[in-house]
Amino acid sequence: MVCYDNCQFPATAGDQSAANRDNYVKVPSGSVWELDRVYKVTSTDIRRMEGTKLSAGDLVRPGSHEHWTQVRLSQLAGVLNQVAADDLRPIKAAFRLISDRSTEYTIDAINALPLRRSKRHALPTTQIDEGTIDGNIDYLDFVYDKMLQLEPAYFDNRMCIHGGDLGTVNLLLGAQKLRSHAASAYDGLRFLVLVPHLFHARMAALRMIFSAHWPSLQELAVKVLKHKRVSKDVKNFHDCERFADAVRQGLLLGLLLSQLKIHAIDQLSIKSWIDISTAIEDVSKQLIPANIAEEEQTSRRSVLMLVSDLCAFEEHHAAKRDGDIGRVLDVLDHWTVQFQASSTTMHYGRALIRVQAGLKHEWSAELREMVIGNWLVNPSGREGHWREVDHVQEEHNRMEKVQYSSRAFPKPDFIEQAVSANIPAFAPIQRAVEGFFSASKPPTAHSAVSLKADVLLAARHVMDCFSESANVVEPMNLTAQGWERVHDAIQVHKRLRQAHQGDTPFLETNDDELYDDQELAPIWTRDEDGEEGQEEGHGD
DSSP, rough: OOOEEEOBBBBOOOOOGGGGGGGGGGOOOEEEEOOOOOOOOOOOBGGGGGGGGGGGGGGGGTTTHHHHHHHHHHHHHHHHHHOOGGGGHHHHHHHHHHHHTOOOOOOOOOOOOOOOOOOOOOOTTTTTOSHHHSHHHHHHHIIIISSSOGGGGGGGGGOOOEEOOHHHHHHHHHHHHTTTTOOOOOTEEEEEEEOOOOOHHHHHHHHHHHHHSSSSTTTHHSOOOOOOOOOOTSSSSSHHHHHHHHHHEEEEEEEHHHHHHHHSSGGGGGSHHHHHHHHHHHHHHHHHHHHHHHHHOHHHHHHHHHHHHHHHHHHHHHHHHHHHHHHHHHHHHHHHHHHTOOTTTTTHHHHHHHHIIIIIIOOHHHHHHHHTTTTTOOTOOOOOOOOOHHHHHHHHHHHHHHTOOOOOSTTHHHHHHHHOOGGGHHHHHHHHHHHHTTTOOOOOOOOOOOOHHHHHHHHHGGGGGSOOTTTTTOOOHHHHHHHHHHHHHHHHHHHHHHHHHHHSOSSSGGGGGGGGGGGOOOOOETTTOOOOOEEEOOOO
16 A cells, blocks of 8 residues: 555546546545555565665666766767758668667666555645644544554564655655654554655756756857746746757757768768767767766866766666666666755755665565566556656645635535646646636746757857856766765665664654764754654755
């Protein structure tokens, strides 16, 4: 059984025809569902002391170097194929061949399965404060005791995944510690397998990239991307993703043109296919972190680092869309290292260290499959429409905020009957309903927003980044700095595991003494009055 707050799914998985698109489950405030497959996971599936075997070498998969080279080559070929003019058909055809060849990844794909129709239960998420440890404990008591009516003995020697954003996971880790001396598995919350989810990690990764590379010389490369709602300061995450994608494609194209010593895309026709193919291979190799570190020119090194980080971000997005959790795991290895380098994401790095220890050492094959098989879902059942489960959750959080912000007509069940955010075809209806509730609408741009135009403009100006300037800011190499710190983070995890060994996940110990760096200290605290709280700057 898997439990998430504020979720709503179609009643049937698989191909959704127009005739049954209104056939979705009407859940006003969250849900708990049972999976199609029953996983028999017990406390013996978690070998806690095995987590002390985690090493930095576990974060480098066999063939990882070749895999990332192929990823960058494929993305570069895709960009050029997208923006090349129609009169360059032979070149576009050749790039399609390279793109096809580059999809032969070196790690196995593990595809998650859609959810089947099963029993759902409404959750009182609007009545319980989930921003505190006590609120999360009340939430669990309501789900398991009052709603599902399960006896405490049911949880003896039984494990249950509980997922959510990092804030929820950390609060429940604090709850487990506060109840570590409880006699039963239920009272001590020892039956919970706490796993942070992928959409929030994806947002943290983009925030890390923006924080590490701006302000810097990259602003010269993207100074022309001034369309409304598209800038590095936008608050909407999807607009941030669009901005990052335009920068990635534009800089990739600019690097290729620079390698070919030409200044415009239409000049490709004067180059032979052998020259173009060689340039693609050269640019892909230049984006290898070890090669970036050897680049002498600061401004060019800065550009290469940004492009490399954005390529990894796009790889996660593409793998998620295809439902390929194997490629997603490869990106998580990369982010686990990089998150250690940035103060904005160090708490996510700490969480991913715990997850990596579970995936690679602590969890049995059955538990590992249960976790990674439910990070992605495909509510519509259509190819290429896989999504992180917490992404689906956040969409319904937004709809609920709209719903409960209205104090007058229409009643809450109106949204249930009018719109399902799971189905893109309902987007116009969704906007109409949100407008009816006086929800904010995205501003209308006075001119058309064209990703292709953005890419070409960014590529045209990328040459400015290759000239040294007195105002050049030394770029942050997230990968190199992450590797410098990941070993210490793993050692902290090992000491915590050694201190917390035994039948309970937490024993009496002072966690603060286990941390060499105060930035790595636990995010939950207690004040003098015994009230729990959260350290400033560590919130999700």
